[in-house]
Amino acid sequence: MPTRRTVLAAAPMAAMATALPARASEERADVVVVGAGFAGVTAARELRRLGFSPLVLEARERIGGRTYHREFAGHGIELGGTWIYHTQPFVWSEVHRYGLATEPMPSPDAAVARLGDNGLVPATPEEMGAMLQALATLAEQTRAVIPVAYQHLLVDNPFENRSLAEVVDALDLPPSVRTLVDGNLVTLFHGPLEHVAASELQRVLALCGYSPVELIASGAGTKISAGTAALAGAILSDARADVRFQSWVRRIERNADGVRLEMADGSVVKARAAIVTAPLNTLKDITFTPALSAAKQLAIREPHRGAGVKLYIDVAGDTGPLSILAGPDAPITWMATQHHGRDGSLLIAFGPDPARINPLDKTNVQTVLNACLPGVTVRQSIGWDWNHDPFAKGTWCVLPPGRTRQVLPALAQAEGRLAFASGDSAEGWRAFIDGAIESGYRAARDVAVMLS
Numbered sequence: 001m002p003t004r005r006t007v008l009a010a011a012p013m014a015a016m017a018t019a020l021p022a023r024a025s026e027e028r029a030d031v032v033v034v035g036a037g038f039a040g041v042t043a044a045r046e047l048r049r050l051g052f053s054p055l056v057l058e059a060r061e062r063i064g065g066r067t068y069h070r071e072f073a074g075h076g077i078e079l080g081g082t083w084i085y086h087t088q089p090f091v092w093s094e095v096h097r098y099g100l101a102t103e104p105m106p107s108p109d110a111a112v113a114r115l116g117d118n119g120l121v122p123a124t125p126e127e128m129g130a131m132l133q134a135l136a137t138l139a140e141q142t143r144a145v146i147p148v149a150y151q152h153l154l155v156d157n158p159f160e161n162r163s164l165a166e167v168v169d170a171l172d173l174p175p176s177v178r179t180l181v182d183g184n185l186v187t188l189f190h191g192p193l194e195h196v197a198a199s200e201l202q203r204v205l206a207l208c209g210y211s212p213v214e215l216i217a218s219g220a221g222t223k224i225s226a227g228t229a230a231l232a233g234a235i236l237s238d239a240r241a242d243v244r245f246q247s248w249v250r251r252i253e254r255n256a257d258g259v260r261l262e263m264a265d266g267s268v269v270k271a272r273a274a275i276v277t278a279p280l281n282t283l284k285d286i287t288f289t290p291a292l293s294a295a296k297q298l299a300i301r302e303p304h305r306g307a308g309v310k311l312y313i314d315v316a317g318d319t320g321p322l323s324i325l326a327g328p329d330a331p332i333t334w335m336a337t338q339h340h341g342r343d344g345s346l347l348i349a350f351g352p353d354p355a356r357i358n359p360l361d362k363t364n365v366q367t368v369l370n371a372c373l374p375g376v377t378v379r380q381s382i383g384w385d386w387n388h389d390p391f392a393k394g395t396w397c398v399l400p401p402g403r404t405r406q407v408l409p410a411l412a413q414a415e416g417r418l419a420f421a422s423g424d425s426a427e428g429w430r431a432f433i434d435g436a437i438e439s440g441y442r443a444a445r446d447v448a449v450m451l452s
């Protein structure tokens with residue numbers, strides 16, 4: 001991805017460790033939570049509920065982690081995680097708990113079009129029916145191997161070792177239908193289907209009650225009107241936690257009595273226990289003493305494969321409601337309208353490969369747009385380079401064939417006075433906000449048990 005964006009996104013954070021004066025302070029805390037994403041804020045709140053006093057150490061200058069609510073072109077946008085749905089029990093319960101309004105997005109009235117060799121073609125009802133039928137076939141395959149959603153790790157599933165590309169190939173779909181299926185799945189797994197275990201799709205199909213319609217709606221159906229930051233903030237406020245920003249934890253030592261955490265600026269916090277919520281792809285950057293278990297080292301050896309791009313494009317004029325799907329070779333595999341009107345339109349887009357589109361390069365984005373929306377003028381565009389962001393190093397957790405058993409449940413296993421939580425290691429909606437919240441609950445319970 002684009003060097004300019006890398007500089008913009010990563011330089012201030014990379015500079016932080018050297019630019020800050022050495023604090024070399026040492027303080028004591030009850031229980032530390034490393035990271036203030038959804039796993040971290042939930043863990044902090046649950047720790048408080050269980051009678052502990054949480055201290056949150058966050059490397060960035062904001063909460064939310066891989067969710068990032070911003071204003072752009074006069075609209076609230078989400079550079080990271082956005083959509084939630086009633087199929088996701090943890091996050092759905094949280095929005096009700098804090099009385100947050102939700103709204104459908106993108107435009108529910110948008111007719112789907114697919115990108116063919118000669119530009120956009122409206123998807124016919126027959127093609128849409130065939131796409132849903134293809135996903136229904138995969139759902140029935142799923143039901144046979146994962147009969148109960150949250151028990152997917154208890155079953156011996158041969159699809160964990162097969163790629164999603166292989167399984168979709170076996171459906172032998174006509175090209176037009178395959179484009180619609182690929183557009184959905186390549187977007188859902190943020191990269192080529194060859195890099196995705198077929199069981200990744202099966203897990204979410206099972207969580208959606210084996211319904212392709214619910215699957216599509218769960219991936220992108222409803223958002224929090226006030227933004228993800230409103231929910232993360234509400235949870236954190238309930239935690240009544242001390243929060244230290246610009247606190248990049250680089251070393252964690254533990255013994256029988258507690259933990260010692262050392263920040264990039266040399267300051268130290270000692271605590272009775274800690275919960276680490278750093279994303280899977282960044283765990284290698286923390287030095288653990290003693291070393292993490294062999295199982296966990298195996299789990300973090302290779303990065304997860306969620307490494308695509310998400311961007312917002314502000315264009316002149318009213319595009320009308322859009323939902324465009326394209327095959328895996330296109331720079332954008334799904335694009336839809338968040339807003340459209342005479343004042344302009346705001347498009348949201350996903351692609352599998354950041355090398356094919358640079359959200360901060362208006363000329364590049366215009367060229368990509370010309371292929372599907374000729375005549376539409378780009379005014380500005382934006383995205384966040386999660387792949388080069390040192391505190392994320394990827395987007396959402398997508399596991400390739402053969403890795404599921406290595407990564408889970410080892411990643412979530414507590415070790416001595418250390419517990420672990422992350423949307424990347426959740427049991428159910430792993431790779432989603434819901435999974436991050438689920439993992440925060442579990443890790444707080446782990447701490448309660450270890451300190452009992």
Ligand SMILES: Cc1cc2nc3c(=O)[nH]c(=O)nc-3n(C[C@H](O)[C@H](O)[C@H](O)COP(=O)(O)OP(=O)(O)OC[C@H]3O[C@@H](n4cnc5c(N)ncnc54)[C@H](O)[C@@H]3O)c2cc1C
Pocket residue numbers: 034035036037038039040057058059060063064065066067079080081082083084219247248249250277278279282286309310386391392394395396397421422423424430431432433434436
């Ligand atoms: C582009 C994009 C689109 C997405 N779309 C959706 C969606 O529509 N719906 C959905 O449900 N999910 C979506 N997701 C996934 C979802 O955002 C994540 O699964 C979830 O937010 C992860 O939460 P977390 O708390 O586990 O991790 P994070 O949010 O990554 O939080 C971890 C925190 O730890 C901090 N940290 C890291 N290392 C250290 C360290 N060493 N010391 C101190 N702090 C540290 C980080 O700065 C961060 O704040 C998307 C993600 C991306 C990137």
